[in-house]
Structures are given as C-alpha cells and as structure tokens.
Amino acid sequence: MRYEEIGDPIEVITLFRSGKIQPLKFRWKERVYRVERVNGEWLSEEGQTRFHHFSVMTSGPDVYEMTMNTASRVWMLSRVCLVG
Amino acid sequence: MLNPHVSTRMRADADRRKTQDRTSEESSLILHVDMDAFFAAIEERDNPALKGHPVIIGGPKGTRGVVTTCNYVARGYGVHSGMSLYEAGKLCPDGIFLKTTGRKYMDASIRMMAILRQFSPKVEPYSVDEAFLDASGCAWLWGGAREYGAAIKRTIMEKLNLVASVGIGPSRTVAKIASGLDKPDGLLVIDAQETLKVLGPLSVRKIPGVGKATEQALLTLDIHTIEDLIRCPVYKLRAVLGMAGEQLHRTMRGKGGDKVVALEERPDDKSMGHENTFMENVIKESVLQSCLLHLCDKAARRMRREQYVGNLVTLKLRTFDFHTRTHQRAMKTFTNDPIDIYETAKSLLRELWREGDKSVRLIGISVSHLMCPSEQRGVQDDLFLATVRQRREVMFTALDRVRDRYGEDILGFAGGMRPLRNGVKHMESPAQ
Numbered sequence: 373m374r375y376e377e378i379g380d381p382i383e384v385i386t387l388f389r390s391g392k393i394q395p396l397k398f399r400w401k402e403r404v405y406r407v408e409r410v411n412g413e414w415l416s417e418e419g420q421t422r423f424h425h426f427s428v429m430t431s432g433p434d435v436y437e438m439t440m441n442t443a444s445r446v447w448m449l450s451r452v453c454l455v456g
Numbered sequence: 457m458l459n460p461h462v463s464t465r466m467r468a469d470a471d472r473r474k475t476q477d478r479t480s481e482e483s484s485l486i487l488h489v490d491m492d493a494f495f496a497a498i499e500e501r502d503n504p505a506l507k508g509h510p511v512i513i514g515g516p517k518g519t520r521g522v523v524t525t526c527n528y529v530a531r532g533y534g535v536h537s538g539m540s541l542y543e544a545g546k547l548c549p550d551g552i553f554l555k556t557t558g559r560k561y562m563d564a565s566i567r568m569m570a571i572l573r574q575f576s577p578k579v580e581p582y583s584v585d586e587a588f589l590d591a592s593g594c595a596w597l598w599g600g601a602r603e604y605g606a607a608i609k610r611t612i613m614e615k616l617n618l619v620a621s622v623g624i625g626p627s628r629t630v631a632k633i634a635s636g637l638d639k640p641d642g643l644l645v646i647d648a649q650e651t652l653k654v655l656g657p658l659s660v661r662k663i664p665g666v667g668k669a670t671e672q673a674l675l676t677l678d679i680h681t682i683e684d685l686i687r688c689p690v691y692k693l694r695a696v697l698g699m700a701g702e703q704l705h706r707t708m709r710g711k712g713g714d715k716v717v718a719l720e721e722r723p724d725d726k727s728m729g730h731e732n733t734f735m736e737n738v739i740k741e742s743v744l745q746s747c748l749l750h751l752c753d754k755a756a757r758r759m760r761r762e763q764y765v766g767n768l769v770t771l772k773l774r775t776f777d778f779h780t781r782t783h784q785r786a787m788k789t790f791t792n793d794p795i796d797i798y799e800t801a802k803s804l805l806r807e808l809w810r811e812g813d814k815s816v817r818l819i820g821i822s823v824s825h826l827m828c829p830s831e832q833r834g835v836q837d838d839l840f841l842a843t844v845r846q847r848r849e850v851m852f853t854a855l856d857r858v859r860d861r862y863g864e865d866i867l868g869f870a871g872g873m874r875p876l877r878n879g880v881k882h883m884e885s886p887a888q
Contacts, residue, residue, distance in 0.1 A: 373505060407695035412502040414563035416638035435503045455505040
C-alpha cells in the first residue's frame with residue numbers, strides 16, 4: 373500500500389441533492405472511473421475559498437482523494453492510495 | 457436587630473438554597489465522550505484498506521517529530537502518542553505512517569461537537585476528540601443515562617462512521633475515568649453510590665490531572681488507590697495538596713464540584729501563541745529570528761481576530777538535548793502589533809541564546825495578560841508612538857482583510873518567510 377500525491381485537475385459528474393454533494397464519475401488521464409463508494413468527506417477553507425474533499429473508491433481497491441474548489445468550481449485529484 | 461419574621465424567612469431561604477445545591481449536586485449526570493484513536497479512525501474510515509494494519513499518524517517513518525496518535529493494532533506493538541517517529545518505526549517496522557491532516561480531523565471534530573449539541577445545551581469541548589456533556593436535565597428523555605449514552609454513540613456512528621467511548625458519572629472526573637475504562641467502543645455508567653465500588657481499587661494515577669508529583673504527595677499519606685483517597689480525611693489531603701486536595705476528595709466522592717462549562721461560558725483565553733519544531737536543529741540566529749517573526753505575526757493575527765491586546769511576551773526555546781527554557785518580559789503598552797511583539801521576543805532570544813550555543817529544536821512565542829476591548833478603555837497608549845502605531849494598524853487591518861479573503865499564506869513579512877526559502881522546514885502548532 374502506498375500513497376501518491378497527484379494534484380491533477382479532473383472532470384467530475386456530480387449530483388447536488390438536498391444540500392449534499394455527491395461525486396458520481398470522474399475522468400482522469402482519459403479514463404472514466406465510476407464512484408462506487410464515498411468513504412468520507414470533509415471541508416477545509418483557505419481565506420474565503422472553501423474546499424470539499426472526498427475519499428472515494430471505484431471498482432478496484434484503490435482509494436482516491438478528490439477536492440472541489442467552490443470558488444473556481446474546479447475538481448482536482450489530490451491523492452491516490454494504491455492498495456492493489 | 458433583625459425583625460424575627462425577616463430572620464426566620466432568611467433562614468428558610470438559606471435552608472432552601474442549601475437543599476437546592478445539594479439536590480443539584482446529587483443529581484448531576486455528566487457524560488464524557490471520547491473518540492477512539494480519533495485521527496487513525498478517520499484515516500481508516502477514509503481508506504478501509506488500512507483496517508487491520510498498524511496505522512501511525514504523525515509523519516513519515518524515521519523522520520523527526522512524534523506520534524500524534526495510532527490505532528489499536530499499532531498500540532499492540534508498543535507504539536503510543538508522544539513517542540518519537542523514529543522509535544515507533546523501530547517498534548513497528550511494518551507500520552503505515554501517515555502525515556497529520558489537521559484540517560480533516562478538525563472538520564470531523566466540528567461535526568462531532570455539533571452532534572453532541574443536539575443532545576445537550578451544555579457541551580464542553582475538552583480537546584479535539586473529547587467533550588463533556590451535562591445531561592442532568594435531559595437523560596430521562598431517552599429513558600435513562602445508559603440509553604442516552606447509547607443514542608450519542610449510535611448517532612456519531614451513523615453520521616460520522618466513527619466509534620466513540622462514553623463514560624457517565626456524577627462528575628466530570630468520574631465520567632472521564634469511566635470512558636477510559638471501557639475503551640474501545642465502550643459505554644460505562646457509574647452511579648454516585650457505585651463510585652467507590654467501581655473506581656476504588658484503581659490507582660490514583662487513573663484520576664485525570666494526577667501526575668507523578670501528586671502521586672508522590674499522596675504516597676506520603678499512604679494513599680495508593682482511589683479508595684484510599686476517598687477514605688482519607690479531607691484535612692490531611694488539604695495539608696499536602698492545598699485546596700486541590702479538597703477538590704479531589706469531593707470529586708472522587710461523586711459530589712460534583714467540577715461542572716461542565718459550555719464554550720460560550722468559558723473564561724477568556726489566558727494567552728495566545730505559536731511554536732515551531734524544526735525538521736533540522738537550527739544553529740543560525742538569523743533563521744531563529746525569521747521564524748520568530750513569522751510566529752509573532754501568527755500570534756498577533758489571532759489576537760487581532762479575537763480582538764485582544766496583551767503585554768506579556770514569553771519566549772520558549774528547546775535545545776537539541778530537550779532542555780527547555782522560557783523567558784518573559786512585559787511590553788510598555790498593551791498591543792496586538794506583531795512588530796512590537798517581535799522586538800520584545802527578539803531581545804528575549806538574545807538573552808536566552810547566542811550563536812555558538814546548543815542547536816535549537818523548538819522555538820515558541822506567546823502573549824499573555826490579554827485584555828478584550830471592553831477592558832482596554834482607560835489604558836494609556838505611548839503618546840510618542842501613537843502615530844506610528846496608527847499607521848501600522850491601518851496596514852494590519854488591510855493585511856487581515858487580504859488574508860481573510862485569500863488565505864493566511866497569501867501575504868506575510870518577507871523576513872518571516874526566510875526559513876522556508878532556506879529549506880529549513882518546520883512544523884507549527886498553536887500554543888496556549
């Protein structure tokens with residue numbers, strides 16, 4: 373198991389419902405990943421900019437940490453934990 | 457002479473007040489909610505693959521710094537909070553070492569406290585992962601103390617997917633001991649009448665706040681266990697520990713005396729400051745000074761945000777051999793100006809340390825004798841410096857606005873940035 377810092381911008385299909393944000397799919401390096409499970413989520417702030425962080429799993433055992441910048445509305449893949 | 461009717465009424469009032477006090481003490485019901493291996497549990501929640509592995513939070517294996525926390529698997533290897541990462545790496549070579557993600561843990565802490573406030577109006581956060589609740593008036597709504605504690609545990613699990621241990625007792629101290637006795641995933645209720653039976657055989661060191669020094673003092677009275685403490689006459693405890701001995705006795709007899717104080721009822725902070733642990737020991741004065749400037753800036757920023765001024769500056773210095781020294785000096789005026797604080801701190805640094813002395817591992821600064829705006833009226837400022845200060849005040853107000861909007865690191869003193877440019881990394885933590 374190892375963690376890798378990524379920092380790549382990604383495209384995300386997101387569901388906004390009942391005040392909650394739920395990432396459904398994301399595209400990273402031309403590959404589309406379907407989010408099967410959201411393990412955890414948390415908020416952070418830098419000045420007035422708020423970041424939503426999600427720890428998600430796709431079909432495999434790896435864990436992806438993705439971050440949404442609410443000011444720029446840009447998603448980023450921050451970190452991956454390679455388990456397999 | 458008092459009118460006999462008035463004096464009778466006064467006596468009756470006094471008796472009623474006494475009865476009310478006694479009743480409120482006797483019916484006190486305090487909960488201590490303590491998250492189990494909080495930071496490690498959050499990491500496990502966010503990465504289920506970590507479950508079953510020894511997880512150690514604090515930083516990469518073998519680096520400087522200490523273990524912030526670890527999960528129960530790692531504890532089985534002898535790893536514990538406060539141990540150096542190097543030592544933890546030796547005890548648990550296969551451990552998974554993760555850096556501390558403060559913002560993630562803080563967010564979970566905020567959510568946890570919000571859940572607790574749904575259960576009681578009186579919640580006292582005790583640390584990032586534990587809190588006291590006064591359930592004296594609310595437990596019956598849930599069918600009793602045990603059911604109330606279980607509902608809190610269940611809600612935390614449902615909303616945060618994290619495990620909490622809950623201790624319930626007639627005082628904060630008893631509740632805190634109770635939560636620690638049944639970890640992890642514990643729920644222990646100790647009635648006032650049961651305090652002696654359950655806690656009696658335990659060592660006095662189990663009592664929060666009883667460290668080596670207090671233990672030694674108690675040993676002079678042949679007190680080893682909580683039962684010995686409870687059975688000891690109060691005057692003897694007072695003789696060796698002063699008022700603290702009396703308080704300890706009262707608390708351990710389940711007579712309350714240590715109430716839950718909600719955040720909004722808390723007295724103001726006594727000091728504000730920050731400290732740095734360097735990744736590599738520092739031998740250059742210029743590096744220490746620039747770090748100091750950065751820390752003074754951060755402390756002053758906090759003071760301005762909470763509208764405090766202070767006048768007592770304390771410098772803390774820890775050398776490579778873990779020898780810690782502090783030195784303090786009062787400034788001429790009460791201020792939250794980082795330049796004033798820095799100038800005082802710099803002179804304290806010169807008194808404590810010179811280039812060529814032992815290398816420095818940690819440096820910290822704090823400002824105390826804090827006053828809030830309502831207390832500031834009537835304090836005479838230095839007339840000669842007033843204009844300079846007013847101009848700087850305008851500058852810092854502008855600086856605060858920029859930081860509020862874009863984040864803390866967007867602007868700062870050029871001199872305060874130097875340690876980072878020179879590649880001397882450091883870990884910062886707020887200091888009270």
